[in-house]
Amino acid sequence: MKQMMVWKLPVIFAIVILSSNAFADHSKSFDGYRVFKANCSVCHGLDGTGNGPLASKLETKPADLTNSNRLEKKSDRELFKIIEGSAPHGQLSDDMPQWGLALPQAQIRSLLSYVRYLHSSKHPVSGNPVMGKQIYDDNCAICHGPDGRGEGTITKIYDMEPADHTDASSMNLMSNEKIYSIISDGTKGAKLMPGWKNILSEKEIGDVISYIRLLSAH
Structure with missing residues (x-):
């Protein structure tokens, strides 16, 4: 052998x-x-x-x-x-x-x-990123793009700048709790980030966060 x-x-x-x-x-x-x-x-x-x-x-x-x-x-x-x-x-x-x-x-x-x-990374992957990818592709990619760079199809129609989830340096500054809050409640003003708490469960949001953590190269 x-x-x-x-x-x-x-x-x-x-x-x-x-x-x-x-x-x-x-x-x-x-x-x-x-x-x-x-x-x-x-x-x-x-x-x-x-x-x-x-x-x-x-x-x-x-x-x-x-x-x-x-x-x-x-x-x-x-x-x-x-x-x-x-x-x-x-x-x-x-x-x-x-x-x-x-x-x-x-x-x-x-x-x-x-x-x-x-x-x-300072932040653990505590959810299921494989499930998170499915949810991301179905709900988030239209704005953030399939690769997470913030260049989704809808950005060609509206004047908007979705977050670039592949930017490890900026993403590492946000805790999992902060990202959860943004996904759950959305953002105010002209950023057009909707809240997903009435659509996605807590577990599903956690899975999305785990996937987002792994979108960037290190």
Whole structure:
């Protein structure tokens, strides 16, 4: 059986080598969330803290991906090589799968974006972002656009500037409670943001918030 490579320090992931420009063009964190949930959460845990169901069975404890002190020191290229399994000798351990052998480059890039979200965002994903995407596509995309950039179809008709949900720096300034209030009650004045509290349940609004948190690249 072919030996798999991983970190000797807490375990991280694996990647495929890209050009330097590719690292700056991350996929949305939401795409990475789905890949992470399907492939990485069994070891790292869905919250990325390293306490997944399989973690106790491994010789090397999976990395805590919420540890900003550690991950901020790693460049995107370094993390990419760790995920792929091509990091320099001595930085890998046998418990870490070489995801570069199984996942396409686009999914590896989205994983990198989600890992960056896990250690850089101040706000947890507590709802179901997959359900949130469905609700967002059905109700919010007409104004905010299908990609969340604030360029929905209706902006071609009305003079309005919906919020850009892909702007990580500005979105990170707002708490989940603040976003909930905006979605639930709407905004006053000419911004045309309607309130959804009579249409969406509290859980549905929470799911939308979780999806919005993952719209931006990190």
